[in-house]
Amino acid sequence: MKILTCPVNGPRPVSEFAYGGEVRPMPDGATCTDREWADYVFNRSGVPGIKIEWWYHIASGTWFYAERDTVADRVIRTWLPA
């Protein structure tokens, strides 16, 4: 079982965490086109590589960012949203 490091609680087994998808900036709904908005809402990039993802430590209710190499399934670093 993988170990993931929660920025608050330290290294914990991955079964204590929930994945929250890739971190993606939300376009400004007031100015973006319908197409840009639909792309944000519905499309996800499956391209392997280094991604910044949302992870949630369930037991403590902590959301944080994880930079992860999805090819090697290696977590490079984790940190709390500013």
Place this chain on the structure above:
Amino acid sequence: MSSRLPTVTGEWIDRSRSVDFTFDGNAYRGFAGDTPTSALWAAGVHVLGRSFKYHRPRGVLSLANHDVNTMMQAGARLNLRADVESLEQGMALTSVNTAGGASGDRLRILNALGGILPVGFYYKAFHRPKALFPFWERVFRRITGLGTLDFGAPHIRTPKRYDFCDVLVVGAGPAGLHAALAAGRAGAKVVLVDENARIGGSLGYQRGGSIEGVEMLRDLERDLADLPNISVRPGTLAAGYYADHWIPLVDAKRMTKLRARAVIVAGGAFEQPAVFRNNDAPGVMLASAAQRLLYRYAVKPMDKTLVLTANADGYRAALDLMAHGVAIAAVADLRADGEPSALSMRVKQVGIPVLKGHCVLEAEAVGDRLVAATVCPMGADGKPDTASPQKFACDGLVMSVGWAPAAALLYQSGTRMRYDTTTHQFVPDHLPEGMFACGRVNGVYALDSRCEDGERAGTEAARHLGFDTPARNFSIAPERSSPSHPWPIVEHPAGKNFVDFDEDLHLRDFHNAAQEGFDNIELMKRYTTVGMGPSQGKHSNMNAIRVLARIRGVSPAEVGTTTARPFFHPVPMSHLAGRGFNVHRETPLHSRHDGLGAVWMQAGIWLRPEYYALPGKRKSDIVRDEARAVRSSVGIIDVGTLGKMELYGPDAGAFLERVYTAKFAGMKPGTTRYAVMLDESGVVIDDGVVARLSEQHFYFTTTTTGSTTVYRELQRWNSQWNLEVGIVNATGAFAAMNLAGPKARAVLRKLTSVDLSNEAFPYLALREAEVAGVPARLMRVGFVGELGYEIHVPADRAAHVWDALMEAGQGDGIRPFGVEAQRLLRLEKGHIIIGQDTDGLTQPDEAGLEWAVKVDKPFFVGKRSVQIVRKNGPRQQLVGFELDAIGASTTPRECHLVVRNGAIAGRVTSIAWSDTLGKHVGLAFVAPDMTELNSPFFIRADGGTMVQARVVPTPFYDAEGLRQKVMD
């Protein structure tokens, strides 16, 4: 006649304790420390099992659980590996897959039919006609298969253990022992496991006629004992590798899940059989198996043997056998130049003839017993030269022609392997972080080199973990000669030259498979089933790769290996079985409901009363009566399963405006408001009631099933928006009950001093007051369409308040009602249930919630999507309907389709018989052009019956909502 030798130095058996057991009904006696195989072989029993397909007699091959020639059953214990299982007093062993025992198996006739049973035979012969397949399946299940399942076997559940260490060393042979000591001396907490009953690996049995290895083992054991930070665990199997060095360790009793910081794989290598005709005859065995018989169990494996070899290990085995009275007919060496080391001289000195460049063409068995072997020269092309064969009489034939690395854990950890042409084996090329390999699995064979390599791996692992131990230069000398022969395989026109002993695959099967087009290793594996038997290719995969490489004219490197998956050896199901953890939640009023006869139902993770059973009454009548009590007098329901959230801070109102569709910033303290939540695509995901307690303090509810995910998402938004607000999930901290009905106010008045009059506590208001002496939050909501109060109290006081309400309502006939009555009552009011009357695509407008969506707010989650969807108009619309025919024989149910002109035009989301209204009412999605009031539509009910329904306005009951605003 017993083949037990006088005491052998280092033997594993305890001659002071004899063990009686039976095999196929015959009684035998062995010693404590024996395995069934060693005890039977000592007793002169050489047919220990029958092969899977041809029912050929089988004896010892590896004596190491790398083949399943000796799979047995002991009562309820299935698939016992007799080579490695410890012998127990009174064991009643039976062979598997035989008719009448291993020695006289009546199914041995199948061996004679082998010629018409080629690989793929089953696929081709029995799939047509289809109707006959079940017949053939029964036949094959009887004549193949492994053991008889005992359905009366006890259910055994084994708790798992958890453990941690710095360095896990897998394999306690010379390399693993040195690795463990090096890491241990550097200060690491080390766990050393070995699947064998004792540590030492080949030091104990690959002796070459010398006791040097045994002495080295004794010294190493002493060194281990001096280091308390090394935990030595024999009889323990590292069964697989999972991410971040998470290893299941399996012993006879249980599984221990071990988290290591580094792993050293020193699992050694599996000795590989040579492939020649009748290489499976009892008496033909791997050299290491013969040495194990000698040194672990003091059993003389045979009287006279031929040694077939292609490496130094075969010469050592010849010396070991000779030292214990086995006559050596000859050593046949596949290599044209023979053995380069001094071993060849030693063998010659003791008078053993050596035939260089020779192979075994075939073995000959009479009456299930090896009697002779025919040897002939092997050409440079790997083909036997059959011009002048030599025949040797022998009752044994030991093979030492090559090794395959026990690299399963390395593969599973993501190690990249390469085929090394100096050792003719796959070796680690690139190891993942924290993984180390040493010894034979690393392509290192000479004993000194293995020790050195182990020392290196242990030092590197310790340094990797930051232990302060000096870096050293290790120089591991390259092997003088390859321990493995690239082509230990001899063709024979009559076949029965086995590559896979588990699955009865001989050389020709591979040629046939390739001819059929299955010439990729993964395809070949699946077509021939090579490596798919119980020993998972340990003795067969390497030869299969060599065969396929030759067929295709490429190198083994190009053929590659199949995927190595956990578990490494089979693990008993009882080791894996644990307790079931189907968790559910109970509200603080659970015992009260039980006392009232609640019939429980699952609502998300919660248990809720569906209704309260009454003796002699049917469910439908009870539900009707519960609903009637609410409409006519007063009822009470536990709604404590709703999600309950506290929100506090100067930005609390602003936060709610962003996550819900309605406006909250202007709400006055002491009021409540219905709230709808969307996801970013504008789909309705939750609803609830928001109450404002004070300027900065809100309290709101979510659906029962949505509370966890809603709370989670709200936390996520809160982590991004930098608003000054905090959220607490108070779902478990509060109990909640809904008191509803025309008499609700009268009942509640008895328990609280707060002014409940319509003016002082109007509809949709919130008050904080004591109820039955308990501080409560009271919300006047229209939950079921009657005058009603939702009462939230601290969970630990819930039972007291419930009891007080039940008592206060006694004179008015208060009745608890369950989820079933609640749904009916809410449906009568046209209230939708998120998740029942909406689905994963429902936009708020489609569910009639547009009134609650305020797009004039600057932002809320899903707003932009709602705006886009509104441009196109709804795809469907939720409408209320009633059935035209009262008492129709077929009533539609939830999810029945609305059909128009033969096409789907929608579906029923809710439907119920309303006693109050005297008809069936329901909600359904229909096409946007079907929403006109009173227009008829058809629902396709069970059996295809078309039932006519009519669009009607909602609420079905008390459309003006007068009842929930009732005065005194």
